[in-house]
Each structure stands twice: as C-alpha cells, then as structure tokens.
Amino acid sequence: MPGKFFQKPTEPNDRVPPGQYLTNGFPVLTYGSTPQVDMNTWEFRISGAVEPKILTWDDFMELPQSEFTADFHCVTRWSKLDVKWTGIKVTDFMKVIEVEPKAKHIMEHCYGGYTTNISMEDFVREENFFAFKLFDEPLPAEHGGPMRLVVPHLYAWKSAKWINGLEFLEKEDLGFWERNGYHQRGEPFAEERYSY
Numbered sequence: 001m002p003g004k005f006f007q008k009p010t011e012p013n014d015r016v017p018p019g020q021y022l023t024n025g026f027p028v029l030t031y032g033s034t035p036q037v038d039m040n041t042w043e044f045r046i047s048g049a050v051e052p053k054i055l056t057w058d059d060f061m062e063l064p065q066s067e068f069t070a071d072f073h074c075v076t077r078w079s080k081l082d083v084k085w086t087g088i089k090v091t092d093f094m095k096v097i098e099v100e101p102k103a104k105h106i107m108e109h110c111y112g113g114y115t116t117n118i119s120m121e122d123f124v125r126e127e128n129f130f131a132f133k134l135f136d137e138p139l140p141a142e143h144g145g146p147m148r149l150v151v152p153h154l155y156a157w158k159s160a161k162w163i164n165g166l167e168f169l170e171k172e173d174l175g176f177w178e179r180n181g182y183h184q185r186g187e188p189f190a191e192e193r194y195s196y
C-alpha cells in the first residue's frame with residue numbers, strides 16, 4: 001500500500017552510527033568554560049617532530065578556503081547531519097608545514113587547555129578541516145570560534161574547539177578525555193566509545 005505513510009525515510013540510516021539519535025539543534029558540549037579568543041593575538045603553534053612554526057590569523061587566512069558539509073557525532077549519543085562549515089582543508093594546511101617522517105601521532109592543543117590525540121592517518125584526510133564559519137556566519141565562540149578543527153569520521157571530541165596548536169609525536173599519547181576513559185581513536189560506526 002504505497003502512499004504518504006510509506007515514504008522512504010528522508011535521512012538514510014546508514015549515516016547514523018549505532019546507538020546515536022538525530023538532533024535538529026546544535027548542542028554545545030564543552031568541558032569547563034568558553035575561552036574568549038582574540039583574532040588579533042591568535043597564534044597557532046606547530047611543535048614536536050616538525051619544523052617549529054607559529055602561524056598568525058592572517059597566515060591561516062592566506063591558505064585556500066573551502067566549504068564543507070559534514071555529519072557530526074557526539075559520544076553522548078546525539079548526531080547532527082549536514083552541518084555546513086567554511087574552513088581550510090587539513091591537506092592544504094599540511095603543505096605549509098614540514099613534518100618529520102617519524103611523526104605518527106598528534107596532540108591537538110586548545111585555548112583553555114583541552115587536549116585530544118589523533119593519529120597522523122586519521123588527521124591527514126581530505127574531509128578534515130579547520131573551520132571558522134558555521135552556516136555562513138563567523139564560528140560562534142561556544143562552538144569553538146574563532147577556529148576549530150573538524151574531523152567528521154571520528155566522534156566529535158576529536159574536533160578540538162579554540163584550537164591553537166598541533167604537537168607531532170612519534171608515539172601515541174592520550175588527550176584529556178582519552179585519559180579519562182574515552183577510546184583512543186573514537187570511530188562512531190565501530191562504537192569506539194570507551195577504552196574499558
């Protein structure tokens with residue numbers, strides 16, 4: 001009996017990882033308070049197994065800019081599909097730094113002290129980006145403005161808000177949530193939520 005009661009779901013289920021629920025809003029998930037970050041004094045520090053470098057906001061804005069539409073999955077079980085961002089591809093950013101071949105992992109650093117770890121393999125992917133606009137507006141402070149990382153294929157705790165540095169590492173180290181029981185990788189379709 002085809003008809004309006006038997007339409008295909010508008011959102012295909014293969015985009016919603018197991019154990020997740022869709023939300024139309026965009027919840028704010030922050031441990032602690034929102035740091036106030038000034039673009040004029042903003043600095044982005046590259047350290048560790050890399051040619052050390054400090055980039056300013058203007059240095060970042062000279063990199064090619066792209067638009068992105070990506071799904072966003074928080075380990076607390078909400079997912080938001082088709083979030084629209086403007087930003088700089090990680091692969092474009094990698095062209096202006098000189099990472100040593102021995103670097104296999106990264107610690108993401110942020111204003112406010114939050115950290116999260118990611119492997120080079122998970123970081124250097126075409127779909128990852130640094131975002132400074134959300135739905136065509138400057139990225140609001142509570143969502144990580146002026147600049148955050150977005151890693152769509154991992155749980156959103158890897159998408160560091162107020163990012164201000166990358167530390168390149170030979171061996172994996174654990175970030176804030178990872179030291180507190182979250183999975184070291186956090187792939188949502190494999191439900192890599194916790195490390196125990």
Ligand SMILES: Nc1nc2c(c(=O)[nH]1)N[C@H]1C(S)=C(S)[C@@H](COP(=O)(O)O)O[C@H]1N2
Binds near residue numbers: 030073074160
């Ligand atoms: N600096 C920083 N980045 C962070 C967090 C945080 O507390 N501090 N929370 C993470 C978590 S758990 C999630 S789900 C997303 C939430 O992003 P949103 O607040 O824009 O929804 O940011 C991630 N990045």
Ligand SMILES: [Mo]
Binds near residue numbers: 029074075076156157
């Ligand atoms: Mo989260």
